[in-house]
Amino acid sequence: MAPERGTEDPSAEIDPAFEAELHADGVTFDGEDATLLRTIDETGSLNAATDRLGRSYSRTHERIDALEAAFGPLVEPERGGSGGGGTELTARTRTLLARFERLRTEFSGVTAVEETVYEGVVVDRDGEIATVQTAAGELGAITPPETEAVQVTIRADTVTLHSQAEAPTSAGTSARNQFAGTVETVDERESVVSVGVDIGAEQPLTALVTQGSAAELGLTAGASVVASFKTTATRATPRQQPEA
Amino acid sequence: MAPERGTEDPSAEIDPAFEAELHADGVTFDGEDATLLRTIDETGSLNAATDRLGRSYSRTHERIDALEAAFGPLVEPERGGSGGGGTELTARTRTLLARFERLRTEFSGVTAVEETVYEGVVVDRDGEIATVQTAAGELGAITPPETEAVQVTIRADTVTLHSQAEAPTSAGTSARNQFAGTVETVDERESVVSVGVDIGAEQPLTALVTQGSAAELGLTAGASVVASFKTTATRATPRQQPEA
């Protein structure tokens, strides 16, 4: 079943992606709908929009009807008049588009940011919050019910770094997960720095901070830092138990 | 174009959703593929899996071929033998499924968590990092290029709260955005608490913390707290400039 090709490059690029959606009344508004509405806004007419997008008028018209049945009035068409008429967006539509764009931005944040994954075992639990034992120590994470063996993923943009002197007392902050470590790698990007922190596990914990923060904290290889992250921001997923 | 229905309920539920995807070599692996592979794993045969899922064998077989061409060997089929044969997953497939599940979990975190949105204007910029002037004051956020008028969205699970006494000095932490405020609302959930903090803007900043943190910090209405969040975790999206 496996053709020979595909085997040759086991490290092929596998990229995360997504399709953002807004659901209402059984109808799903997706990226294609968003560009349709944006094009209508730019061209001022449904006809011009379908031409530019290479879509058929009839189908597009149907689609807008379906969307309006679920999301409420989205366009204000006018026929006749100078220029023959046209269609404009309602205020609600602009709000909808803005919301969709925010959603898409959050999702693309997820795909763009590095994350570190630790394997662990649930040792304690309070509802959806579990304490997980990992190679780096115990940490809290949101965990699906009835799972023991888990992978914990920590997004780099949720990890904040502190100078050792200014490390917060655990009682005074809502960031319950704190790990002292030493900076292992510093990867400077355009305006942001990705920092790998050795916190005792095999895999370093990577944190994404601004260049300003990196400078103020003196983040160079070998520096001592404290890394903290919230348990409500870290999530665990079930892990396959070793077979035998 | 707008049928009368739809107008009647302007506050209809609009729910965010997503389709998680993994892309390789032009082929996209989606949730349907994941359940297919999981079902093969559970039933031990492609035939049984297609029966359970109500899909045609031929189509399913084609799909697996296409996936393997892009993602590498995913299944190990055997034909003949006792029971007629069967197909099992490769180790790579389990890794792939685990990765997909982590991705899906992160996305569902985005849709599940509350967020607060502030409108603002970019007043300074360093690459993708911008300083945005909002009703709550200045804050840093990742911002798309060439945008001035923005909406800034702050996920509740990225906001950490500190007791006023233990508020970190801005030089000692990589959480550059800090706002002192007073607790306005406290919404206790199963094992987590959603806290609305008045930081001077019209809309309160909502933070999601564990019940343990809420208790230790003494989070009740009227309490003084400091809310902080990282600029690499907050994102801005373009905002429609007022028309005229």
Place this chain on the structure above:
DNA sequence: GAGCGTTGTTTCATTGAAGATATAACGGTC
């Protein structure tokens, strides 16, 4: 060697989504 249930492979049928086309209605301008 017959039987069995699986994997492979091909061919044909079905179905649903989208495009293509035609026509009516509208309301300004001229």
Place this chain on the structure above:
DNA sequence: GACCGTTATATCTTCAATGAAACAACGCTC
């Protein structure tokens, strides 16, 4: 009132995805 470009609507065609069905190949058990 003729003209124009648009919206509205219906019908037909096209195409791609999927299912259905048939058949060969395989290898173990008996």
